[in-house]
Amino acid sequence: MIIVMKPKAPKASIEHVMEIIRENGLETHLSEGKQVTIIGVVGDKTRLNLSNLEIAPDVDKIVPITESYKLSNRKFHPDPTSVQVGNTFIGPGHLALMAGPCAIESEEQLLLIAKSVKKAGASFLRGGAYKPRTSPYSFQGLEEEGLRYMKKAQEETGLATVCEVISESSIEAAVKYVDMLQIGARNMQNFQLLREAGQSGLPVLLKRGLSSTIDEWLNAAEYIIAEGNRNVVLCERGIRTYETATRNTLDISAVPVLKSKSHLPVIVDPSHASGVRAYVAPLAKCAVAAGADGLMIEVHNNPACALSDGPQSLTFAQFDELAKELKAYAALSGRSF
Ligand code: PEP
Numbered sequence: 118m119i120i121v122m123k124p125k126a127p128k129a130s131i132e133h134v135m136e137i138i139r140e141n142g143l144e145t146h147l148s149e150g151k152q153v154t155i156i157g158v159v160g161d162k163t164r165l166n167l168s169n170l171e172i173a174p175d176v177d178k179i180v181p182i183t184e185s186y187k188l189s190n191r192k193f194h195p196d197p198t199s200v201q202v203g204n205t206f207i208g209p210g211h212l213a214l215m216a217g218p219c220a221i222e223s224e225e226q227l228l229l230i231a232k233s234v235k236k237a238g239a240s241f242l243r244g245g246a247y248k249p250r251t252s253p254y255s256f257q258g259l260e261e262e263g264l265r266y267m268k269k270a271q272e273e274t275g276l277a278t279v280c281e282v283i284s285e286s287s288i289e290a291a292v293k294y295v296d297m298l299q300i301g302a303r304n305m306q307n308f309q310l311l312r313e314a315g316q317s318g319l320p321v322l323l324k325r326g327l328s329s330t331i332d333e334w335l336n337a338a339e340y341i342i343a344e345g346n347r348n349v350v351l352c353e354r355g356i357r358t359y360e361t362a363t364r365n366t367l368d369i370s371a372v373p374v375l376k377s378k379s380h381l382p383v384i385v386d387p388s389h390a391s392g393v394r395a396y397v398a399p400l401a402k403c404a405v406a407a408g409a410d411g412l413m414i415e416v417h418n419n420p421a422c423a424l425s426d427g428p429q430s431l432t433f434a435q436f437d438e439l440a441k442e443l444k445a446y447a448a449l450s451g452r453s454f
Protein backbone atom coordinates (compact mmCIF):
# COMPACT_ATOMS: atom_id res chain seq x y z
CA MET A 118 0.00 0.00 0.00
CA ILE A 119 1.14 3.57 -0.60
CA ILE A 120 0.03 6.77 1.09
CA VAL A 121 -0.01 9.66 -1.38
CA MET A 122 0.41 12.99 0.39
CA LYS A 123 -1.20 16.19 -0.87
CA PRO A 124 1.09 18.42 -3.01
CA LYS A 125 3.48 20.47 -0.83
CA ALA A 126 2.51 18.54 2.33
CA PRO A 127 4.63 19.89 5.21
CA LYS A 128 7.37 17.72 6.75
CA ALA A 129 5.43 17.45 10.04
CA SER A 130 2.45 15.81 8.29
CA ILE A 131 4.74 13.37 6.46
CA GLU A 132 6.50 12.48 9.69
CA HIS A 133 3.16 12.03 11.47
CA VAL A 134 1.99 9.49 8.85
CA MET A 135 5.29 7.61 9.04
CA GLU A 136 4.98 7.52 12.83
CA ILE A 137 1.50 5.93 12.63
CA ILE A 138 2.85 3.26 10.26
CA ARG A 139 5.87 2.50 12.44
CA GLU A 140 3.71 2.35 15.59
CA ASN A 141 1.86 -0.49 13.86
CA GLY A 142 5.12 -2.43 13.50
CA LEU A 143 5.49 -1.78 9.77
CA GLU A 144 8.31 -0.26 7.74
CA THR A 145 8.07 2.94 5.69
CA HIS A 146 9.66 3.77 2.37
CA LEU A 147 9.74 7.47 1.57
CA SER A 148 9.78 8.72 -2.01
CA GLU A 149 9.96 12.50 -2.33
CA GLY A 150 9.12 13.36 -5.93
CA LYS A 151 9.06 16.74 -7.61
CA GLN A 152 5.28 17.01 -7.24
CA VAL A 153 4.16 14.70 -4.47
CA THR A 154 5.54 12.67 -1.61
CA ILE A 155 4.64 9.00 -1.45
CA ILE A 156 5.04 6.84 1.62
CA GLY A 157 5.26 3.13 0.91
CA VAL A 158 4.22 0.63 3.57
CA VAL A 159 6.21 -2.59 3.76
CA GLY A 160 5.05 -5.53 5.87
CA ASP A 161 1.80 -7.16 6.94
CA LYS A 162 -0.66 -4.32 6.25
CA THR A 163 -3.54 -6.16 7.96
CA ARG A 164 -1.87 -4.83 11.14
CA LEU A 165 -2.55 -1.25 10.07
CA ASN A 166 -5.49 0.75 11.39
CA LEU A 167 -6.49 2.58 8.22
CA SER A 168 -8.97 4.96 9.85
CA ASN A 169 -6.12 6.78 11.66
CA LEU A 170 -4.32 7.25 8.38
CA GLU A 171 -7.35 8.39 6.41
CA ILE A 172 -7.92 11.31 8.75
CA ALA A 173 -4.25 12.27 9.17
CA PRO A 174 -3.51 15.82 7.94
CA ASP A 175 -2.41 16.23 4.29
CA VAL A 176 -3.11 12.62 3.28
CA ASP A 177 -4.48 12.70 -0.28
CA LYS A 178 -5.23 9.01 -0.84
CA ILE A 179 -4.37 5.48 0.20
CA VAL A 180 -3.68 3.16 -2.72
CA PRO A 181 -3.37 -0.61 -2.30
CA ILE A 182 -0.52 -2.28 -4.21
CA THR A 183 -1.67 -5.59 -5.56
CA GLU A 184 1.72 -6.74 -6.89
CA SER A 185 3.80 -8.86 -4.49
CA TYR A 186 6.90 -6.76 -5.16
CA LYS A 187 6.81 -3.40 -3.42
CA LEU A 188 10.25 -1.79 -3.20
CA SER A 189 10.97 -2.42 -6.87
CA ASN A 190 7.48 -1.20 -7.83
CA ARG A 191 7.12 2.06 -9.71
CA LYS A 192 4.09 2.93 -7.57
CA PHE A 193 6.39 3.08 -4.54
CA HIS A 194 8.96 5.21 -6.31
CA PRO A 195 7.53 7.06 -9.34
CA ASP A 196 10.82 8.65 -10.46
CA PRO A 197 13.33 6.45 -12.30
CA THR A 198 16.24 5.31 -10.18
CA SER A 199 19.81 6.09 -11.13
CA VAL A 200 22.38 3.60 -9.88
CA GLN A 201 25.90 4.85 -9.17
CA VAL A 202 28.68 2.37 -10.02
CA GLY A 203 32.28 3.44 -9.43
CA ASN A 204 32.57 6.85 -11.07
CA THR A 205 29.78 6.26 -13.58
CA PHE A 206 26.05 5.49 -13.39
CA ILE A 207 23.16 3.65 -15.00
CA GLY A 208 20.04 5.77 -15.28
CA PRO A 209 18.31 8.64 -17.07
CA GLY A 210 20.31 10.66 -19.59
CA HIS A 211 23.06 8.10 -20.03
CA LEU A 212 23.55 5.00 -22.12
CA ALA A 213 25.72 2.67 -20.03
CA LEU A 214 27.83 0.63 -22.40
CA MET A 215 29.24 -2.53 -20.77
CA ALA A 216 31.63 -4.63 -22.80
CA GLY A 217 34.25 -7.30 -22.35
CA PRO A 218 34.94 -10.99 -22.66
CA CYS A 219 32.55 -13.70 -21.58
CA ALA A 220 35.33 -15.18 -19.45
CA ILE A 221 38.51 -13.61 -18.13
CA GLU A 222 41.25 -15.77 -19.64
CA SER A 223 44.49 -13.98 -18.71
CA GLU A 224 45.75 -10.62 -17.49
CA GLU A 225 47.04 -9.70 -20.97
CA GLN A 226 43.75 -10.64 -22.62
CA LEU A 227 41.65 -8.64 -20.16
CA LEU A 228 43.82 -5.51 -20.31
CA LEU A 229 43.89 -5.61 -24.11
CA ILE A 230 40.10 -5.86 -24.28
CA ALA A 231 39.58 -3.26 -21.54
CA LYS A 232 41.69 -0.67 -23.36
CA SER A 233 39.98 -1.35 -26.67
CA VAL A 234 36.38 -1.13 -25.37
CA LYS A 235 37.23 1.97 -23.36
CA LYS A 236 38.57 3.65 -26.50
CA ALA A 237 35.34 2.78 -28.31
CA GLY A 238 33.24 4.45 -25.59
CA ALA A 239 32.37 1.76 -23.04
CA SER A 240 32.15 2.90 -19.41
CA PHE A 241 32.02 -0.62 -17.92
CA LEU A 242 34.22 -3.67 -18.29
CA ARG A 243 32.43 -7.00 -17.99
CA GLY A 244 34.22 -10.31 -17.54
CA GLY A 245 33.41 -13.62 -15.90
CA ALA A 246 35.69 -15.03 -13.23
CA TYR A 247 33.12 -17.64 -12.12
CA LYS A 248 31.44 -19.21 -15.13
CA PRO A 249 28.26 -21.25 -14.58
CA ARG A 250 28.67 -23.56 -17.60
CA THR A 251 26.17 -26.12 -18.84
CA SER A 252 28.87 -28.79 -18.90
CA PRO A 253 31.04 -29.35 -15.80
CA TYR A 254 33.95 -30.05 -18.19
CA SER A 255 33.82 -26.59 -19.83
CA PHE A 256 36.12 -23.78 -18.63
CA GLN A 257 34.81 -22.67 -15.24
CA GLY A 258 36.71 -19.39 -14.89
CA LEU A 259 39.88 -18.16 -13.16
CA GLU A 260 37.99 -17.30 -9.96
CA GLU A 261 39.90 -14.97 -7.58
CA GLU A 262 42.87 -14.71 -9.96
CA GLY A 263 40.45 -13.35 -12.59
CA LEU A 264 39.05 -10.85 -10.10
CA ARG A 265 42.56 -9.54 -9.49
CA TYR A 266 42.93 -8.89 -13.22
CA MET A 267 39.61 -7.04 -13.15
CA LYS A 268 40.96 -4.76 -10.42
CA LYS A 269 44.10 -4.14 -12.42
CA ALA A 270 42.04 -3.32 -15.54
CA GLN A 271 39.88 -0.96 -13.50
CA GLU A 272 42.96 0.84 -12.14
CA GLU A 273 44.56 1.12 -15.58
CA THR A 274 41.50 2.25 -17.53
CA GLY A 275 39.11 3.80 -15.00
CA LEU A 276 36.32 1.56 -16.32
CA ALA A 277 33.72 0.41 -13.79
CA THR A 278 33.84 -3.37 -13.46
CA VAL A 279 31.07 -5.96 -13.26
CA CYS A 280 31.55 -9.64 -12.51
CA GLU A 281 29.17 -12.55 -11.99
CA VAL A 282 28.95 -14.19 -8.56
CA ILE A 283 27.60 -17.67 -7.99
CA SER A 284 27.99 -18.32 -4.26
CA GLU A 285 28.58 -16.67 -0.89
CA SER A 286 32.33 -17.23 -1.16
CA SER A 287 32.45 -15.68 -4.63
CA ILE A 288 30.62 -12.60 -3.29
CA GLU A 289 33.15 -12.33 -0.46
CA ALA A 290 35.96 -12.39 -3.01
CA ALA A 291 34.30 -10.11 -5.58
CA VAL A 292 33.59 -7.24 -3.15
CA LYS A 293 37.35 -6.83 -2.75
CA TYR A 294 37.98 -6.30 -6.45
CA VAL A 295 34.98 -5.15 -8.53
CA ASP A 296 32.43 -2.32 -8.59
CA MET A 297 29.25 -4.27 -9.36
CA LEU A 298 28.03 -7.83 -8.82
CA GLN A 299 26.17 -9.72 -11.52
CA ILE A 300 23.62 -12.41 -10.72
CA GLY A 301 23.34 -14.62 -13.79
CA ALA A 302 20.23 -16.02 -15.44
CA ARG A 303 20.74 -19.45 -13.86
CA ASN A 304 20.76 -17.95 -10.38
CA MET A 305 17.95 -15.41 -10.69
CA GLN A 306 15.83 -17.34 -8.22
CA ASN A 307 18.63 -18.45 -5.93
CA PHE A 308 17.02 -16.56 -3.07
CA GLN A 309 19.86 -17.04 -0.60
CA LEU A 310 22.34 -15.66 -3.14
CA LEU A 311 20.03 -12.69 -3.78
CA ARG A 312 19.93 -11.94 -0.06
CA GLU A 313 23.69 -12.16 0.23
CA ALA A 314 24.14 -9.88 -2.79
CA GLY A 315 21.73 -7.49 -1.10
CA GLN A 316 23.98 -7.43 1.96
CA SER A 317 27.20 -6.97 -0.03
CA GLY A 318 26.96 -3.17 -0.23
CA LEU A 319 27.72 -3.28 -3.99
CA PRO A 320 25.25 -2.47 -6.79
CA VAL A 321 23.76 -5.60 -8.36
CA LEU A 322 23.07 -6.38 -12.02
CA LEU A 323 20.24 -8.91 -12.00
CA LYS A 324 19.84 -10.91 -15.20
CA ARG A 325 16.51 -12.38 -16.16
CA GLY A 326 16.13 -16.11 -15.57
CA LEU A 327 15.99 -18.30 -18.68
CA SER A 328 12.27 -18.97 -18.24
CA SER A 329 11.26 -16.31 -15.76
CA THR A 330 8.26 -14.05 -15.98
CA ILE A 331 8.62 -10.33 -15.38
CA ASP A 332 6.72 -10.74 -12.14
CA GLU A 333 9.17 -13.39 -10.88
CA TRP A 334 12.08 -11.20 -11.96
CA LEU A 335 10.82 -8.15 -10.06
CA ASN A 336 10.26 -10.34 -7.00
CA ALA A 337 13.88 -11.48 -7.31
CA ALA A 338 14.93 -7.81 -7.35
CA GLU A 339 12.76 -7.33 -4.26
CA TYR A 340 14.88 -9.89 -2.36
CA ILE A 341 17.97 -7.73 -2.94
CA ILE A 342 16.29 -4.41 -2.13
CA ALA A 343 14.64 -5.87 0.98
CA GLU A 344 18.19 -6.29 2.39
CA GLY A 345 18.60 -2.51 2.20
CA ASN A 346 20.36 -2.42 -1.17
CA ARG A 347 18.41 -0.20 -3.57
CA ASN A 348 21.09 -0.30 -6.27
CA VAL A 349 19.64 -2.93 -8.54
CA VAL A 350 19.78 -2.90 -12.36
CA LEU A 351 17.75 -5.37 -14.45
CA CYS A 352 19.25 -7.05 -17.51
CA GLU A 353 17.09 -8.64 -20.21
CA ARG A 354 19.21 -11.38 -21.83
CA GLY A 355 16.68 -13.38 -23.81
CA ILE A 356 14.29 -16.11 -22.76
CA ARG A 357 13.70 -19.74 -23.75
CA THR A 358 11.17 -20.16 -26.53
CA TYR A 359 10.52 -22.79 -29.23
CA GLU A 360 12.79 -20.83 -31.63
CA THR A 361 16.19 -22.40 -32.26
CA ALA A 362 17.63 -19.98 -34.85
CA THR A 363 18.92 -17.89 -31.97
CA ARG A 364 20.32 -19.05 -28.63
CA ASN A 365 17.44 -17.34 -26.80
CA THR A 366 14.66 -14.98 -27.88
CA LEU A 367 15.19 -11.34 -26.96
CA ASP A 368 12.05 -10.17 -25.20
CA ILE A 369 12.31 -6.54 -26.27
CA SER A 370 8.88 -5.81 -24.85
CA ALA A 371 10.37 -6.46 -21.40
CA VAL A 372 12.05 -3.04 -21.62
CA PRO A 373 8.88 -0.87 -21.76
CA VAL A 374 7.00 -3.31 -19.52
CA LEU A 375 9.67 -3.06 -16.81
CA LYS A 376 9.82 0.70 -17.21
CA SER A 377 6.12 0.94 -16.50
CA LYS A 378 6.12 -1.53 -13.59
CA SER A 379 9.40 -0.58 -11.92
CA HIS A 380 11.66 2.40 -11.29
CA LEU A 381 14.84 0.31 -11.66
CA PRO A 382 17.18 0.87 -14.63
CA VAL A 383 16.96 -1.73 -17.41
CA ILE A 384 19.76 -2.85 -19.70
CA VAL A 385 19.82 -5.39 -22.53
CA ASP A 386 22.36 -8.11 -23.35
CA PRO A 387 22.04 -8.83 -27.08
CA SER A 388 25.01 -11.25 -26.99
CA HIS A 389 23.40 -13.96 -24.84
CA ALA A 390 19.98 -13.17 -26.29
CA SER A 391 21.07 -14.11 -29.81
CA GLY A 392 24.20 -16.23 -29.47
CA VAL A 393 25.17 -15.05 -32.96
CA ARG A 394 27.67 -12.26 -33.60
CA ALA A 395 25.84 -10.97 -36.67
CA TYR A 396 22.65 -10.30 -34.74
CA VAL A 397 24.22 -8.38 -31.86
CA ALA A 398 24.34 -4.95 -33.55
CA PRO A 399 20.71 -4.83 -34.79
CA LEU A 400 19.42 -6.06 -31.42
CA ALA A 401 21.57 -3.52 -29.57
CA LYS A 402 20.09 -0.67 -31.64
CA CYS A 403 16.60 -1.97 -31.10
CA ALA A 404 17.20 -2.08 -27.31
CA VAL A 405 18.29 1.55 -27.29
CA ALA A 406 15.22 2.52 -29.33
CA ALA A 407 13.01 0.65 -26.86
CA GLY A 408 14.38 2.75 -23.99
CA ALA A 409 17.06 0.56 -22.41
CA ASP A 410 19.44 2.39 -20.07
CA GLY A 411 22.40 0.38 -21.24
CA LEU A 412 23.82 -2.59 -23.08
CA MET A 413 26.03 -5.50 -22.12
CA ILE A 414 28.03 -6.79 -25.08
CA GLU A 415 30.62 -9.56 -25.28
CA VAL A 416 33.84 -8.53 -27.02
CA HIS A 417 36.95 -10.67 -27.54
CA ASN A 418 40.41 -10.03 -29.01
CA ASN A 419 40.24 -13.35 -30.88
CA PRO A 420 36.68 -14.77 -30.80
CA ALA A 421 37.65 -17.90 -32.73
CA CYS A 422 39.86 -18.96 -29.79
CA ALA A 423 37.66 -17.70 -26.92
CA LEU A 424 37.29 -20.15 -24.04
CA SER A 425 33.59 -19.26 -23.78
CA ASP A 426 30.93 -17.76 -26.08
CA GLY A 427 33.24 -17.02 -29.03
CA PRO A 428 30.45 -17.25 -31.67
CA GLN A 429 28.54 -14.34 -30.10
CA SER A 430 31.57 -12.18 -29.25
CA LEU A 431 32.30 -9.09 -31.34
CA THR A 432 35.80 -8.30 -32.59
CA PHE A 433 37.35 -4.97 -31.59
CA ALA A 434 36.56 -3.50 -35.03
CA GLN A 435 32.93 -4.63 -34.85
CA PHE A 436 32.46 -3.18 -31.38
CA ASP A 437 34.08 0.06 -32.42
CA GLU A 438 31.74 0.35 -35.39
CA LEU A 439 28.69 -0.50 -33.28
CA ALA A 440 29.60 2.05 -30.58
CA LYS A 441 29.86 4.77 -33.24
CA GLU A 442 26.40 3.90 -34.56
CA LEU A 443 24.92 3.69 -31.07
CA LYS A 444 25.95 7.26 -30.29
CA ALA A 445 23.44 8.46 -32.88
CA TYR A 446 20.70 6.13 -31.59
CA ALA A 447 21.28 7.26 -28.01
CA ALA A 448 21.21 10.95 -29.00
CA LEU A 449 17.78 10.48 -30.59
CA SER A 450 16.38 9.78 -27.14
CA GLY A 451 18.37 12.43 -25.29
CA ARG A 452 21.09 10.13 -24.03
CA SER A 453 24.83 10.06 -24.49
CA PHE A 454 27.91 8.06 -23.55
C1 PEP B 1 27.28 -13.90 -18.77
O1 PEP B 1 26.91 -12.72 -18.74
O2 PEP B 1 28.44 -14.25 -18.97
C2 PEP B 1 26.27 -14.97 -18.61
C3 PEP B 1 26.62 -16.20 -18.29
O3 PEP B 1 25.03 -14.55 -18.84
P1 PEP B 1 23.60 -15.22 -18.50
O4 PEP B 1 23.58 -15.43 -17.03
O5 PEP B 1 22.65 -14.19 -19.00
O6 PEP B 1 23.54 -16.51 -19.28
Ligand code: MN
Nearest residue numbers: 219415425426
Ligand atom coordinates in the same frame (compact mmCIF):
# COMPACT_ATOMS: atom_id res chain seq x y z
MN1 MN C 1 28.88 -15.38 -22.08
